[in-house]
Amino acid sequence: xxxxxxxxxxxxxxxxxxxxxxxxxxxxxxxxxxxxxxxxxxxxxxxxxxxxxxxxxxxxxxxxxxxxxxxxxxxxxxxxxxxxxxxxxxxxxxxxxxxxxxxxxxxxxxxxxxxx
Numbered sequence: 001x002x003x004x005x006x007x008x009x010x011x012x013x014x015x016x017x018x019x020x021x022x023x024x025x026x027x028x029x030x031x032x033x034x035x036x037x038x039x040x041x042x043x044x045x046x047x048x049x050x051x052x053x054x055x056x057x058x059x060x061x062x063x064x065x066x067x068x069x070x071x072x073x074x075x076x077x078x079x080x081x082x083x084x085x086x087x088x089x090x091x092x093x094x095x096x097x098x099x100x101x102x103x104x105x106x107x108x109x110x111x112x113x114x115x116x
Contacts, residue, residue: 003104010090013088014043014044019045019089019090020081020082021045021046021047021090022046022048022081022083022090022092022100022103023038023043023046023048023049023091024049024100024103025048025094025099026051027095034050034051034094034099043090047082049081049103051102052066055099055106056069057073068109074110075110089107091103091104
């Protein structure tokens with residue numbers, strides 16, 4: 001559980017320059033719901049990563065509903081969001097964690113890709 005932080009930790013570290021917060025709320029039933037929720041209210045300083053626009057590529061004939069984004073596209077979105085290897089990232093969604101987990105998994109995938 002070394003990767004999990006609680007609300008108190010976030011509250012104490014919210015304004016530190018080395019912290020980036022990522023909101024990954026999404027609903028498969030209503031793909032606009034997560035972004036609308038973000039625009040309405042989010043943790044201060046959070047940036048939004050959309051499952052379909054940022055954490056996936058456009059579906060093709062073979063590749064599933066949410067294929068992996070290209071390395072370049074996710075890297076660009078991370079850079080635009082001020083995310084690099086020097087920051088700590090707090091990622092959240094409002095479900096069971098599947099969208100936040102995808103973001104976390106993609107970061108690990110990029111790290112492996114970068115180090116290979």
